[in-house]
Amino acid sequence: MKAAPDANFATQCIHGGLEPDPQTGAVMTPIYQTSTYAQSAPGEHKGYEYARTGNPTRTALQDNLAALEKGKFGICFSSGLAAMDAILRTLRPGDEVLASDDLYGGSYRLLTAVMGNFGIKSRFVDMRDTDKLAGLITEETKLLWIETPTNPMLNIVDIQALTALARKRGILTCVDNTFASPYLQQPLEMGADLVLHSATKYLGGHSDVVMGAIITRDEELAKQLYYLQNAVGAVPGPQDCFLVLRGIKTLHLRVQRACENARHIVEVLQQNELVANVYYPGLPDHPRHEIAARQMRDFGGMVSFDLKEDTLEAATEVMKNTHYFTLAESLGGVESLIGHPASMTHASIPREQRLSVGLTDSLIRLSVGVEDAEDLVKDLQQALAAAVAVG
Template identity: 60%
Template sequence: MKFATKALHAGIEPDPSTGAIMTPIFQTSTYVQDGPGIHKGYEYARTHNPTRDALENNIAALENAKFGRCFASGMSATETVIKTLRPGDEVISTGDLYGGSFRLFTQIFEAFGIKFTFVDMRDPQKVEEIINEETKLIWVETPTNPLLNIIDIEKISAIAHKHGAKVAVDNTFASPYLQNPLNQGADIVMHSVTKYIAGHSDVIMGFLGTNDPEIDNAFGFIQNSSGAVPGPQDCFLVLRGIKTLHLRMQRHCENGEVIANYLRNHPNVEKVYWPGFEDHPNHDIAKKQMNGFGGMISFMQKEDTIEQAESTLSKFKLFSLAESLGGVESLVGHPSGMTHASIPKEKRIVGGLTDSLIRLSVGIEDVDDLIADLKQAIE
C-alpha cells in the first residue's frame, strides 16, 4: 500500500462486534477473564488496549516498522530508549538538539552514569572521530530543532553499526510522510506524536518504532513496567488525525516553501533556515532522504537583538505565540526563551542558536493571509 492508503487503513479493521468503521474507544482499565490467565489477549489496560494496539500498528506501518509502541509523551518515548542503556554506556547526540531532550540527557540520565557527547553531525567524520567501544547509541535529530540542520542518516548508521552501536532518529520535524529513518539504516525511529502525526494540537503522545524484535521487546517491557502509556481517548484522536496526515503535510510543505522564500527576500531579514534552499547545508542529503522540506522555518532579522525578536513576536496575529509545532494552525516561537531555555546560553550560542532566532511552524491556512501577518509583524 502507498502512504495515503496506509494512513487510512494500515493496522485498522472494522470492529468485529458492530462493524463500526472507526476503531472504538475501549475506555476500560481491566478485562474479564474466563479463568486465571485465560483471556482474549487483554489482561490490564496499562499492558494492552485495543485502541492503542490499532494506533501502534498504524504508525508502525507508516514508518515501515515491524513493531511500534506508543507512550504518554515524546519525552517518555525518548526516556524509554535511554533506559535500555546501563551505567558506563556512552551516547553521541546531535549538537543542535531539542531542549527537552538535552535536559533529559544531561540533568537526569547523566546522574545515573550514562555519558552524553554532543557533536555537529552534519559532518559524519566528527562522529567517526569520537565513537568508541563504550558508545552504545547515536541519537540523531534531522531536521534539527530549531536550526533545521540535516544529518545523513545512512552514513551515521553505517558508522554506528561498524562500531556495534545503535542509531535512534527523532523524526518529529519530518513526520513519516517526509522521511522514514528505518529505510536509511536507523535501528529506532522516535516521534513526538503530539506534533505532525496527531496534527491538531489536542494530544500529547510519543512513539517508538523498530524492525528489531529484541529492541521492541525491551521497549515493551519498559512501557509496561514504567506505565507511561497514552489513554484510549488520545489514541482515538490520533487515529483520526492520521487519516489526513498526507493532505496536511502537503499543505505544510507548500506553505512552508512560499514563506521561506518570502522571508529570504525580505529586506529586514538577515538569515532564513529552511532545508529546501539549494545553499542550505546538506541540502543534497535532504533531497536524498526526504520527500519534501516541511513547514518548519527559523529566521533572524537584520537587527540581531533579543529586543527586536520580542518586539516582532508581540505583533503576530495569525501566528500564535506558543510552544509546540506541527498543528494545523501556524505557531511562532522564541527557542532560546521557550523550547530551548533549559540549554545553557553558552552551549546554545556555540550551536548557532542566538537569542534573536524566531521559529515558525507553518500551518495549513491560506498562505496569503500568513504572508500578510508576517509582513505586518516584521515591518
C-alpha cells in the same frame, strides 16, 4: 480493510495496520475506555488483562504507526520524552550517547539533568561530518541520537551514512523523526534501528493531545520497550490514541500543505531587509540541500530565521504583532505557531552552547500550518513592519 505492506503512503495513513472493529464492524477504531478486562479463568483472557499493559485502541495505533514507518513494532507512550526515556533505560551505567549538538531542549535536559544522574554519559556533537563523528566514538558509545531536520536550526544529517557507520561499530541508532514525520522520511528504510516521534506534533496534528511513539523492526528491542512500557507505566490513554489515529488519516494532506505554505513564506522572508538569515532545507543554498532532497519527500513546514538586529527585544516585537501565527510552544498542528527557542523550547540549554550552533537571541521558529499562504505571508510582513515602527 488493512493496507497491503506495499501500499503507498496515503493508503497507509487510512488503512495501515487497521481493520474494522471485529465486534461491531465500526470503521473507526472504538475508544476502549476501560481499565480492566474480564477473564474466563485466572490468566485466560482475550488478549487483554489490564489497561496499562494493553488496550485495543492503543494496539490499533501502534500497528498503524508501524505501517507508516515501514517497521514491525510500534510502542506508544504518554509523551515524546517518555518514549525517549524508555529508549535510554535500555542503556547501562557507563554507557555513552552521542547526540546532535542542535537538538530539542527537552531531549538535552533528559540526557544531562536526568540520565546523567544514573551514570549514562552524553556528548553533543556535530553529526554532519560523518568522518569526524567516527573519530569520536569510543568503546562506551552505545547509541547515536539523531535529529534531522534539527530543532531549531534545520540542519540536515545524512541518516544512511550515520547508520552505516553505527552498524559497523555495533552501535544503535535512533532518529527523532518529529520534524519530518513519516510522510517526509522513513529512517528505518535508511538503516536506523529506532524511530521516535513526539506524536503530539504532526502525527496528531490538531494540538489536542500529548503522546510519544517508538517504531522498530528489531524484535529484541521491541520486547525490551514493551516491557518498559508496562513496567514503568507511562502509557497513553485510549482517547488520546483515538485522537492520534484520527489525525494520521490526514497526515499526508496536512504536511504537504504545510510544505507548500513554508515555501511561500521562505521566499518572502529572504527578501525582507530586517531578516539576517533564513534556515530551511528546501533552499538551494542550504549547505545540506542535496542530502535533504535525497532522503526527504519534501522539505517540511518548519522554518527558522533570525533578525539583523540580534536582540531578544527585536524578536519579541515581531512575535507580539502576529495575528495568525500564535505565540506558543509546540509545532505540527493545523494552525501556524511562532516561537522563540532561546527562551522557550531550548531555554534548558546553556546560552554558550546555543550560540555555538547559531541559535541566536533573535532566532524565531515558525511551525507553518495549513491556512491560506497569502494570509500567512501578510501576517509576517505586517509583524516585521510593526516591529520596525516600535523600534
